[in-house]
Amino acid sequence: MDEEPERAKRWEGGYERTWEILKEDESGSLKATVEEILFQAKRKRVFESHGQVRLGMMRHLYVVIDTSRTMEDQDLKPNRLTSTLKLVEYFVEEYFDQNPISQVGIITTKNKRAEKLTDLAGNPKKHIDALKKAKDSTCGGEPSLYNSLSLAMQTLKHMPGHSSREVLIIFSSLTTCDPANIYELVKTLKALKIRVSVIGLSAEVRVCTVLTRETGGSYHVILDESHFRELLMFHVKPPPATTTSECSLIRMGFPQHTIASLSDQDAKPSFSQAHLDSTSGGPGLSMGGYFCPQCQAKYTELPVECKVCGLTLVSAPHLARSFHHLFPLEAFQESPLLLHHRERFCEACQGELKDKSVFTCLSCSSVFCVECDLFIHDTLHCCPSCIHSRSAP
Amino acid sequence: MVMASEDEVSLLVIVVDVNPIWWGQQANREPQFTLSKCLDAVMVMGNSHLVMTRTNKLAIIASHCQESHFLYPCKLWKSGDGHGDDNASTSGDGKYELLSVANDFIAEEIKNLMSRTEVKGNQTDTLLAGSLAKALCYIHRVAKELEAGQEIKSRILVVKAAEDCALQYMNFMNVIFAAQKQSILIDACVLDSDSGLLQQACDITGGLYLKIPQKIALAQYLLWVFLPDSDQRSQLVLPPPVHVDYRAACFCHRNLIEIGYVCSVCLSIFCNFSPICTT
Numbered sequence: 007m008d009e010e011p012e013r014a015k016r017w018e019g020g021y022e023r024t025w026e027i028l029k030e031d032e033s034g035s036l037k038a039t040v041e042e043i044l045f046q047a048k049r050k051r052v053f054e055s056h057g058q059v060r061l062g063m064m065r066h067l068y069v070v071i072d073t074s075r076t077m078e079d080q081d082l083k084p085n086r087l088t089s090t091l092k093l094v095e096y097f098v099e100e101y102f103d104q105n106p107i108s109q110v111g112i113i114t115t116k117n118k119r120a121e122k123l124t125d126l127a128g129n130p131k132k133h134i135d136a137l138k139k140a141k142d143s144t145c146g147g148e149p150s151l152y153n154s155l156s157l158a159m160q161t162l163k164h165m166p167g168h169s170s171r172e173v174l175i176i177f178s179s180l181t182t183c184d185p186a187n188i189y190e191l192v193k194t195l196k197a198l199k200i201r202v203s204v205i206g207l208s209a210e211v212r213v214c215t216v217l218t219r220e221t222g223g224s225y226h227v228i229l230d231e232s233h234f235r236e237l238l239m240f241h242v243k244p245p246p247a248t249t250t251s252e253c254s255l256i257r258m259g260f261p262q263h264t265i266a267s268l269s270d271q272d273a274k275p276s277f278s279q280a281h282l283d284s285t286s287g288g289p290g291l292s293m294g295g296y297f298c299p300q301c302q303a304k305y306t307e308l309p310v311e312c313k314v315c316g317l318t319l320v321s322a323p324h325l326a327r328s329f330h331h332l333f334p335l336e337a338f339q340e341s342p343l344l345l346h347h348r349e350r351f352c353e354a355c356q357g358e359l360k361d362k363s364v365f366t367c368l369s370c371s372s373v374f375c376v377e378c379d380l381f382i383h384d385t386l387h388c389c390p391s392c393i394h395s396r397s398a399p
Numbered sequence: 400m401v402m403a404s405e406d407e408v409s410l411l412v413i414v415v416d417v418n419p420i421w422w423g424q425q426a427n428r429e430p431q432f433t434l435s436k437c438l439d440a441v442m443v444m445g446n447s448h449l450v451m452t453r454t455n456k457l458a459i460i461a462s463h464c465q466e467s468h469f470l471y472p473c474k475l476w477k478s479g480d481g482h483g484d485d486n487a488s489t490s491g492d493g494k495y496e497l498l499s500v501a502n503d504f505i506a507e508e509i510k511n512l513m514s515r516t517e518v519k520g521n522q523t524d525t526l527l528a529g530s531l532a533k534a535l536c537y538i539h540r541v542a543k544e545l546e547a548g549q550e551i552k553s554r555i556l557v558v559k560a561a562e563d564c565a566l567q568y569m570n571f572m573n574v575i576f577a578a579q580k581q582s583i584l585i586d587a588c589v590l591d592s593d594s595g596l597l598q599q600a601c602d603i604t605g606g607l608y609l610k611i612p613q614k615i616a617l618a619q620y621l622l623w624v625f626l627p628d629s630d631q632r633s634q635l636v637l638p639p640p641v642h643v644d645y646r647a648a649c650f651c652h653r654n655l656i657e658i659g660y661v662c663s664v665c666l667s668i669f670c671n672f673s674p675i676c677t678t
């Protein structure tokens with residue numbers, strides 16, 4: 007019991023006197039304090055630069071969604087289930103945006119059983135369709151952590167060693183119904199190097215704390231919907247790779263996109279391999295597409311794993327999307343506006359510097375405003391002035 | 400014709416490649432098409448965009464070897480409003496005042512830019528990625544400064560003259576993905592040699608790529624192909640999309656390969672299997 011780290015819980019430490027944060031100025035208005043709070047909210051992102059730590063780029067992630075009776079609670083509007091499904095849809099889109107060569111699968115658990123909603127796949131559309139259909143499902147019974155983890159484990163243990171194996175559980179109930187000792191399962195998970203993280207919707211549950219601590223994941227409980235979204239987005243970034251994961255060269259194909267028009271004499275329409283199994287959509291006959299370089303099977307979208315020969319097919323921009331994780335942009339230095347004596351305009355957007363503080367890039371000494379700083383670090387991932395110089399990373 | 404409502408703002412950012420080395424050589428090759436003719440065509444395009452709808456906005460960036468400079472809107476214009484009023488109060492030919500002021504500013508700024516920068520020895524490539532990054536930041540700021548209820552649609556038009564710079568690949572890709580995330584189209588009008596980077600940019604963001612067969616007719620091509628915005632383009636017959644070569648180049652020989660080996664840690668691509676990654 008005592009090997010747990012000492013953690014002061016909020017109710018143990020006592021609340022700070024939160025009313026002292028608000029300070030009135032002479033006329034009795036709170037405007038300055040409110041602006042300060044808004045400004046801090048904009049800057050709340052913590053730029054953790056991992057530096058030279060290896061990141062797990064190819065990720066196999068299972069999302070386990072608890073659909074038990076407690077998900078019908080209405081503390082998240084309209085009810086917990088709808089809110090969760092909407093946020094997981096957004097999460098899946100962002101995940102594939104940041105990790106284009108990774109895969110996601112979804113598992114739901116209720117009535118003491120677990121079932122797979124979608125298999126591990128690299129295409130976001132399938133997951134989003136399944137999530138939309140799941141909105142109508144009923145919630146009931148109790149969830150089972152053991153069953154959902156063993157279901158995820160069955161697939162994850164066959165994944166190759168160089169990819170990271172992760173499970174993210176969205177857990178709302180305070181109980182779990184397990185057929186066997188879950189601590190044994192935790193030992194097995196640890197041996198298989200599967201990292202489990204939990205996002206709790208109700209309260210902190212001890213078995214989840216042990217689970218995440220042993221496997222190296224993170225455990226948080228949400229405060230409200232926007233906090234929920236932040237916690238989910240935290241899992242979009244690639245986690246640091248464990249030191250024992252193998253690194254190897256993976257064989258991949260880069261198919262050409264052929265666009266054939268009807269006027270070409272050699273053009274033949276053909277079926278796409280991906281559409282052969284699908285029941286929805288049109289006949290799937292199309293003129294152009296991507297042809298696997300090894301077996302010439304046709305696909306309409308990338309990335310995909312060729313069903314005939316097993317080669318992973320990607321296109322070069324997909325790999326390029328992940329480059330910014332490998333070379334993260336350093337945080338800019340914040341300094342107050344009053345000390346800034348040069349011309350008061352932001353070098354990126356050409357606007358006037360009106361905020362309280364300005365941000366300076368350490369390598370090229372150019373000055374940016376708050377909005378540009380956020381935009382550069384979240385979306386652009388490169389300093390507009392630094393890329394005016396010759397050197398390429 | 401589809402009428403845009405008062406609430407929809409369409410912002411066009413034109414990035415013009417003013418690489419002095421390429422334009423200098425061009426003046427020797429084809430004296431009838433010089434940088435000033437190119438800028439005339441760009442001004443016609445900019446004026447036409449502003450005239451299409453009252454709420455349209457314009458920005459023009461000149462992309463040089465050492466910097467990217469905003470030709471319009473000029474930052475001095477905002478802070479000292481008196482400056483513009485003295486010189487350009489009336490244009491003699493009854494032109495809409497916004498257009499004449501814009502044209503004068505553009506002409507003034509490009510003259511200043513070309514005269515003050517000196518090209519140093521090995522810096523001969525146009526810094527296109529930097530200009531696109533600044534354009535994106537500008538669009539981001541304008542989108543934040545809109546009034547409530549207004550929506551903005553933006554696109555970037557790149558007029559490219561010189562060749563690609565291979566060193567800028569990664570920055571270019573970052574910029575392209577940022578544009579795609581913000582739903583900003585990147586169109587490209589190429590004067591001389593095909594550019595693989597711009598072809599990829601147009602393909603990923605959904606814009607149009609066109610290599611012009613006759614440079615003198617630049618204004619016509621700009622007005623025909625690039626003036627309509629994305630809603631109207633589906634109803635027009637425009638040049639077909641080009642075939643983009645998405646094959647990756649291997650890091651050891653720089654050949655384009657179809658099947659390769661990708662390192663799981665650093666994502667570098669090799670053509671032959673070897674147990675050690677050299678990156």
